[in-house]
Amino acid sequence: DAGxxxxxxxxxxxxxxxxxxxxKPISGHNSLFWYRQTMxxxxxxxxxxxxxVPIDDSGMPEDRFSAKMPNASFSTLKIxxxxxxxxxxxFCASSLVTDNSPLHFGNGTRLTVT
Amino acid sequence: xxxxxQHPSTLSVQEGDSAVIKCTYSDSASNxxxxxxxxxxxxxxxxxxxxxxxxxxxxxRIAVTLNKTAKHFSLHIxxxxxxxxxxxFCAAPPGFQKLVxxxxxxxLVSP
Numbered sequence: 001d002a003g004x005x006x007x008x009x010x011x012x013x014x015x016x017x018x019x020x021x022x023x024k025p026i027s028g029h030n031s032l033f034w035y036r037q038t039m040x041x042x043x044x045x046x047x048x049x050x051x052x053v054p055i056d057d058s059g060m061p062e063d064r065f066s067a068k069m070p071n072a073s074f075s076t077l078k079i080x081x082x083x084x085x086x087x088x089x090x091f092c093a094s095s096l097v098t099d100n101s102p103l104h105f106g107n108g109t110r111l112t113v114t
Numbered sequence: 115x116x117x118x119x120q121h122p123s124t125l126s127v128q129e130g131d132s133a134v135i136k137c138t139y140s141d142s143a144s145n146x147x148x149x150x151x152x153x154x155x156x157x158x159x160x161x162x163x164x165x166x167x168x169x170x171x172x173x174x175r176i177a178v179t180l181n182k183t184a185k186h187f188s189l190h191i192x193x194x195x196x197x198x199x200x201x202x203f204c205a206a207p208p209g210f211q212k213l214v215x216x217x218x219x220x221x222l223v224s225p
Contacts, residue, residue, distance in 0.1 A: 105157040
């Protein structure tokens with residue numbers, strides 16, 4: 001299995017631009033999570049989906065952030081407009097829809113907003 | 115909501131020594147406690163987990179202990195090696211599937 005695949009690996013953009021991060025979960029996993037990692041705040045859960053349906057988006061920082069999962073093999077996290085404080089590593093993770101199922105993380109997207 | 119505290123924030127040991135990292139959690143309903151290892155520039159990877167129906171679990175040089183009464187759990191690494199150098203995160207679930215992570219412990223193992 002290729003694992004969780006994220007793209008791009010690095011993204012550098014200017015303040016105000018739209019940014020789209022992409023994720024392909026492990027085949028057969030039906031839960032998908034978006035996390036953000038910064039030095040100051042650590043690993044924060046932004047949103048997660050079960051069977052393509054958003055379950056909890058309470059971690060999404062503000063309306064500039066949106067996430068979609070149009071099918072079982074693809075999800076996007078969009079930031080519009082981006083701001084310098086959005087600079088972070090964004091991880092996608094997937095698991096099975098069962099309690100206590102381990103998370104499998106992708107390699108992350110390092111976002112830099114200048 | 116769940117609050118997970120982790121300490122120490124940094125830990126330096128000599129190769130061959132043991133290392134212990136501790137976490138406390140606030141939600142008494144939490145029943146699953148994983149530990150992740152993150153090497154520099156890489157993704158977090160699960161190294162061991164424990165469920166609330168057991169008090170200890172071992173996997174070669176690593177072990178995790180759980181004290182549900184005191185609401186804390188610990189990661190123990192014995193015979194540390196330089197390749198154990200990384201940031202280690204504990205986590206606990208405040209609800210179904212959600213995981214709240216600790217702030218991480220940077221472990222440095224010197225040869």
